[in-house]
Amino acid sequence: MTKSLLLSLTTLFATVLFSCSEKETISNPANPAQVLQFEVVDSIMVDALEMLAVLDYLPSKDLYLMKELRKGNIFLVNGEGKIIDNRDIAGEGPDQIQMVAEGRFYGEEGYLFKEFSGTMDFSLYNLDFKKIKKFDGTLVELNSLSIYNYKQSFSVFEEQGKSFIVGEEPNSFSKAAIDHEKIGADFYNQANAGFIYDLDEDSITYVNTYPEDWEPKKTQKWVGESYPFLSYNPKTKKVASLPVKGNQMGLYRLDGYELIYETGVELSHPDREGHVADTEKEAMIYPSFADIKAFGDYQLVQFYTAMPEDIYNGFRAKGENFQSDPEYRDAMIKYRKLRNIIVKGDRQIGILNEFPVAGSVNLGLPDGTLIIKAADGEVERDYNLFYKVRLVED
Secondary structure, rough: OOHHHHHHHHHHHHHHHHHHHHHHHHHHHOOOOOOOOEEEEEEEEEOOEEEEEEEEOOOOOOEEEEOOOOOOOOEEEEEEOOOEEEEEEOOOOOOOOOOOOEEEEEEOEEEEEEEEEOOOEEEEEEOOOOOOEEEEEOOOOOOOOOOOOOOOOOOEEOOEEEEEEEEEEEOOOOOOOHHHHHHHHHHHOOOOOOOEEEEEOOEEEEOOOOOOOOOOHHOOOOOOOOOOEOOOOOOOEEEEEEEEEEEEEEEEEEEEEEEEEEOOOOOOOOOHHOOOOOOOHHHHHHOOEEEEEEEOOOOEEEEEEEOOHHHHHHHHHOOHHHHHHHHHHHHHHHHEEEEEEEEEOEEEEEEEEEOOOOEEEEEEEEOEEEEEEEEEOOOOHHHEEEEEEEEEOO
């Protein structure tokens, strides 16, 4: 064999080996910190004066359920951005509720809305927005209260012909019965911060949603209530649970009135390194998780980066009204950045610091896309521009 032939074969072998290795790294990533890419695949503009948020999507009819921010106006919008219907369901009328917190499609039969009130009741509407049934809320005693513009705390699903809700409920118990000041980290074993609601039977079952592999629960270390966010994936029929603090999420399968724990998923990001969950740190100096959304085979996990402790303490030293200081608001913009972790199945496959378009993720869809509401721009009324993006795969 000549030297030139040997060199050619060696070069060819090396090239093939490098190509195969490169393909394996991209399609089967071994590095959970690799930076992934998303691409814009579609967009819709809704011609409305009100600022809207997407509540839900019905694939069979290509319809979006939208809501005016902080109001009761509900919009039904088709896939081209045309408004099909618009109703104000907030008020004292027979077909209204006090304040609209969230809403979902109830299959193809109507809509289910959660009200923002002292009881957090659910109301079922038909396709003509006539209220046909009211369900008692899942609140037992007020322990925590949060208001979100672009987050869903419950999902509707069907099993064996029956309709259910699965969702978050941090107010499912009384402090007299479960007091963390007395029981410490055993709170994570006793507090059932989720629920499964059998709508046909008007029956509520509260379920524990603190993952078994969540480090504070395993080690019995108290890090605060850290109520978990939940995400139901209609494609996989799985529920993901994400406590606010820590570095693990949990995966469950639904079995009747139970959530059956399957496994935990380790979460990591360079901007989370060196931060330890405890009860001493203020929320601003810890990279707390902010949301989790299912999209196709994936989960989008979001968190805010931490403000440096010395910077934060400098503002606190100015007095109790430091949060109204314009310099503090500038520091929030500078340091508190939204970051993303992508999970597929039972493992993290990568991270994403920024989407290809600026805005807020409203919803994840079963087809593997995410709906992003565009950030405010210079174009008049572009605040109702929504992008559909998807993960770039080989």
